[in-house]
Amino acid sequence: MAEPETLLQLGIDAAREGNREEARNLFSLLTRQEPDNIQAWLWLAGVAEGPEQRRAALERVLELDPTNEMAIKGLQAMGVPLPQRGGKRPASTEAPPPPPPQAPAKPPAAMTEEEQFAAELDSAFDDYDALPRAAPPPRTEPPPEEAGKLPPMPPRSSPTPPRSATVPARDEDEEEEPVRRGPSLLLWILLGVIALVLIVLLIIQLFFPPGGGPGPIPPTQVVEQPTVPGAGGEAATPEGGAVPPIGEVTPQPGDATPEPTPAEEPTVAPPAEQPTPEPAPVTPPEQAQPAPVAIGTILQADGWNFTYPNQNYALSLGSQVGNFTAEQGRFLHVLVFVANNSGTDQPLPRDFFVLKDAQGRVYQARPEVSSVAVRPSVNADVGHETPIPSNGLTTSVYLVFDVAPGATDLMLFARNKPDQGFVVIGSVP
16 A cells, blocks of 8 residues: 555645546545544545535534634635534534625636635645646747756857947858958969979989999998907918008998997986875864855766755655655655766766764665655656766756764765755654
8 A cells, every 4th residue: 555645745746736536536535534633634626526526625624723714714715604623513504704806807717616715725725736847838949948957068169249330241142352361372473492402403413413423332330350469569361461550441342331339328217206296185074064055056066067956855655655765764856957967877876965963963865765766857866876968957856865864964965076066854753
């Protein structure tokens, strides 16, 4: 059997979507499960099938709460005498007092009593709605900007200023003379011809020297001859002949060309390793003291822009969501707006947000519970486990936290930006 909170929320959603019959069935089921649920009886009166059903629902509300202002106004609008405190109707059968005189001018399309009472219930029970609904507009036109979303980023370049009124309009038949920039085409051609001639002359000088003689003479080489000590300490050949001083020797045809000794390359010391800077330490959430910022302020952390756009976007809805039960005691549902600028399509990280109460207790998000509670395009764009494209566009994300009853001044902040946060709710019952 569905939880009372779930039935109430489904009935409210159906009533707001115009499905009065579905809402009526849900509220009737809820009143059978919980006959003392005042909210269920009030909503059932708002979507009642006829005056008798509405009257019975409102009288049941007065039996449970004799001072309920909405039920009193509803019965007065129907012209039904109010029951006494003991639940009994007065014995007098005199007609109800005539309604006050109305202005002579009536609106062109007056609503019926049923529609007026349903409208009053809709406006009076906005606080009971779990999270705001953002019905998508038809796609025939560009969708209007949704209220409460992040403001658009400023353009990278300023738009072209309008043409000044003092500038005279140019005649369309007037031919605009192109602006000449740099050397002309003729000058470039002349420079290319000169460069080509210089290249041809250089090739002729290198490969076809004047006179038709042999090519370039090979460079002389220094050859060291072995020295054999002779008489008087003079250097001599093995046969005893004197050896001329070592100098430049022109190689003769047929001589073996000695291989040059490779020069030693200088040793280059490797560059010293630069120490890698250590990341700044992050304050643990238990020690963080974030300063509260105004609702709707845009903050940044780890490539994400985020904000808490409305003070009514956090609500405690019992201890059961689907098959999940709150371990701390209550589930707190929170709606945030984010924009992914990290460069990677990914879900919002599981531990990105932290919730801390005035008692110093820290609560973590429950993405698996969010995936059960979210209704895409109804109470949020995506759940906590749904990937978000890295396109910088605003996306509403449905978060669920497991909190302890009695927690007060719950502060929502990013784990890697513990200096600022949003007060999302004053207390949890």
